[in-house]
Amino acid sequence: MTVNPYLPLPYRVIAVRQDTPDTATVELRPVGAAIPEPAPGQFTMLYMLGVGEAPISVSGAPIEGAPLAQTLRGVGAVSKAIIRLQPGEELGVRGPYGTIWPVAEADGHDVLFIAGGLGLAPLRPAVRHVLANRERYGRVSLLYGTRSPQDILYRDELAMWRRMLDVQIEVTVDRAHRSWHGAVGVVTELIPRAGVDPSRTIAMVCGPEIMMRFSVQALQAAGMPCEHIYVSMERSMKCGVGLCGRCQFGPDFVCKQGAVMRYDRIAHIFTVREI
Amino acid sequence: MSASGFPKAGVVLSLDGLQALIDALAARGYQVLGPVEHDGAIGTGHIAGIADLPAGRTDRQEAGSYRLDDRDDGALFGYAVGPGSWKRHLHRPIETLFKVRRVGDELSFEPPREPPARTALLGVRSCELAAIAIQDRVFQGGRYVNTEYAARRANIFLVAVNCGDPASTCFCSSLNTGPRARRGYDIALTELVDGRHEFLAEPGSDSGAALLAYLPNRPATEADWQAADAVAAHAAAQIHRRLPAEGLKEALQQHPEHPHWEEVAARCLACANCTNVCPTCFCTTIDDHSDLDGHGAARVRRWDSCFNGDFSYVHGGAVRTQTRSRYRQWLTHKLANWWDQFGTSGCVGCGRCIAWCPAGIDLTVEATSIVDSISAEAKAHGVA
Ligand SMILES: Cc1cc2nc3c(=O)[nH]c(=O)nc-3n(C[C@H](O)[C@H](O)[C@H](O)COP(=O)(O)OP(=O)(O)OC[C@H]3O[C@@H](n4cnc5c(N)ncnc54)[C@H](O)[C@@H]3O)c2cc1C
Ligand code: SF4
Ligand code: SF4
Ligand code: FES
Numbered sequence: 157m158t159v160n161p162y163l164p165l166p167y168r169v170i171a172v173r174q175d176t177p178d179t180a181t182v183e184l185r186p187v188g189a190a191i192p193e194p195a196p197g198q199f200t201m202l203y204m205l206g207v208g209e210a211p212i213s214v215s216g217a218p219i220e221g222a223p224l225a226q227t228l229r230g231v232g233a234v235s236k237a238i239i240r241l242q243p244g245e246e247l248g249v250r251g252p253y254g255t256i257w258p259v260a261e262a263d264g265h266d267v268l269f270i271a272g273g274l275g276l277a278p279l280r281p282a283v284r285h286v287l288a289n290r291e292r293y294g295r296v297s298l299l300y301g302t303r304s305p306q307d308i309l310y311r312d313e314l315a316m317w318r319r320m321l322d323v324q325i326e327v328t329v330d331r332a333h334r335s336w337h338g339a340v341g342v343v344t345e346l347i348p349r350a351g352v353d354p355s356r357t358i359a360m361v362c363g364p365e366i367m368m369r370f371s372v373q374a375l376q377a378a379g380m381p382c383e384h385i386y387v388s389m390e391r392s393m394k395c396g397v398g399l400c401g402r403c404q405f406g407p408d409f410v411c412k413q414g415a416v417m418r419y420d421r422i423a424h425i426f427t428v429r430e431i
Numbered sequence: 432m433s434a435s436g437f438p439k440a441g442v443v444l445s446l447d448g449l450q451a452l453i454d455a456l457a458a459r460g461y462q463v464l465g466p467v468e469h470d471g472a473i474g475t476g477h478i479a480g481i482a483d484l485p486a487g488r489t490d491r492q493e494a495g496s497y498r499l500d501d502r503d504d505g506a507l508f509g510y511a512v513g514p515g516s517w518k519r520h521l522h523r524p525i526e527t528l529f530k531v532r533r534v535g536d537e538l539s540f541e542p543p544r545e546p547p548a549r550t551a552l553l554g555v556r557s558c559e560l561a562a563i564a565i566q567d568r569v570f571q572g573g574r575y576v577n578t579e580y581a582a583r584r585a586n587i588f589l590v591a592v593n594c595g596d597p598a599s600t601c602f603c604s605s606l607n608t609g610p611r612a613r614r615g616y617d618i619a620l621t622e623l624v625d626g627r628h629e630f631l632a633e634p635g636s637d638s639g640a641a642l643l644a645y646l647p648n649r650p651a652t653e654a655d656w657q658a659a660d661a662v663a664a665h666a667a668a669q670i671h672r673r674l675p676a677e678g679l680k681e682a683l684q685q686h687p688e689h690p691h692w693e694e695v696a697a698r699c700l701a702c703a704n705c706t707n708v709c710p711t712c713f714c715t716t717i718d719d720h721s722d723l724d725g726h727g728a729a730r731v732r733r734w735d736s737c738f739n740g741d742f743s744y745v746h747g748g749a750v751r752t753q754t755r756s757r758y759r760q761w762l763t764h765k766l767a768n769w770w771d772q773f774g775t776s777g778c779v780g781c782g783r784c785i786a787w788c789p790a791g792i793d794l795t796v797e798a799t800s801i802v803d804s805i806s807a808e809a810k811a812h813g814v815a
Contacts, residue, residue, distance in 0.1 A: 162528045399715070401713055402735070404760070404764060407771035409772070
């Protein structure tokens, strides 16, 4: 009999790291059997007993033997319950599902990461992969925008990346106190200034839909072809495996043909309202 | 060879022969479900024999209306499809996926272990066979399988009935899914009420052939085949509704901002009746049903609808807030996106969504109107 794709595996919480006031990264280890190793950009369905399930991107690894790390913003019942878990407690995990960031296709190219808010979490495994294989890529840039300085994720890791001499890291915030000496403004404003060569760059964009829309516009204005732009879509998801029908986005299922999608495939509906 | 790919073989069953078919299925351990009349409509339910079938009944269906009437030939299958499709017996409206228990910190997940009952569906129309074939693709044609569906599907015996009296809402012939069953059945019956009351029975599988051979029957004569052909021809001639044959997929996919969506939305109540009666709609949600002690829960899947407000909910609000976007999603998915997803239309032409729409919205009219306005515009611009 084929396995029931809805059935989670029990995972134990190893650590919960508070990233920002409302966001935390949970590190998980399988109690028994483990899910297959996730690739950058993939997500899992995390299940909290008595509360429900939510699709959450993998934000950790890809490092051999590392725990499964996932970063959640506490916005509703499931996400709040998960970030309140204590080490030793268990939750259910199934997956990994969905498409992966084009880290292989980008081989030999320049790479431009554009993250908005929590969008850095799904991108982090791809950034780590590119930096771990630095010699295979040309110029590497990360443009990251958040609402305020206190919403900046993974500060230590960002600082570490910044110390590498061949990576461009730009961080901007929508609004800030005088104590912030970095850039202020939306992340899309960084795009024209990043000085990317559009013909040899692969862009990976993740954040709220509106931020991705403006980013794609700015990239196109800079002359980047649609086939070089990848975005990660969010839709309602109940199954993650193409059976519940909820994540449809035009002819695609975001859980199967996404969440990472090459922009030329979705350009005709990306800006249609309520599609 | 017949169209089913099975050698053209047929036997004729009397009314007693049909009863013997039901008895033989029951004797082989099948629970037998068939058309039964309840609450003013013909639905599906357990049948012990031919006495449970809606003899001498027919249906009158129009956009937004369905009612039962008498017919004077005593036919047992003299109606088209009612609101309850066979879907509910394969893809259950509500179903427990698994149970969870917590002991200390430890979680355990247990799928239900109830073996699916062998079930015979008797009276399945050609459009319904097509709908089952579509759900087969949706639920067991991909990388991940709906295992509850697959387990039940493997235990189904299908007795089709070729339509003799389509409703005005039927349009299977425009989608090549009826009115005569071509494939996907174990046995197909054609009811012959031309001064006699018999059934031409055709096998569509080895188990169907074996069962027919066991029943009291007589071999079909050329005259019997002609009578069955006449039933099919009469049925086909009664079907007038149709979907546009060309340009439908492109028209829907390439014109999400067509003004007609707004026009339909002004009439659509977003009540989800259409998706509930549709034999191919498959969307679901999942809820957690907590045990009272707080240490356990059941994960329960139930039918959902793209017309419901929370269907497209993501944190921050629904993606499709307007009726216009929901109707557009439904129709574009059904008639266009389905092709990309599953290599088939999502509509089999059963007409249920037309009859059971309280506003009488007819998808054939809406689709035609969009296709026509686009081709008219293309002509006006000289690109036709
Ligand atoms: C591919 C993908 C990757 C994602 N990755 C991440 C990630 O890495 N980190 C992260 O924090 N988030 C991520 N999300 C978003 C995350 O899944 C949602 O924020 C999460 O489902 C919220 O669940 P909740 O119970 O906490 O919140 P809620 O907003 O309460 O939603 C819970 C569920 O209940 C239902 N619901 C709740 N309120 C309503 C309502 N008012 N009306 C109708 N239904 C309602 C919804 O169907 C929803 O699925 C991702 C989403 C997708 C699709
Ligand atoms: S869309 Fe309407 S006519 Fe088509 S299969 Fe569904 S209920 Fe029947
Ligand atoms: S749509 Fe065709 S096959 Fe279905 S009930 Fe009507 S006539 Fe019969
Ligand atoms: S999440 Fe269920 S089909 Fe994609």
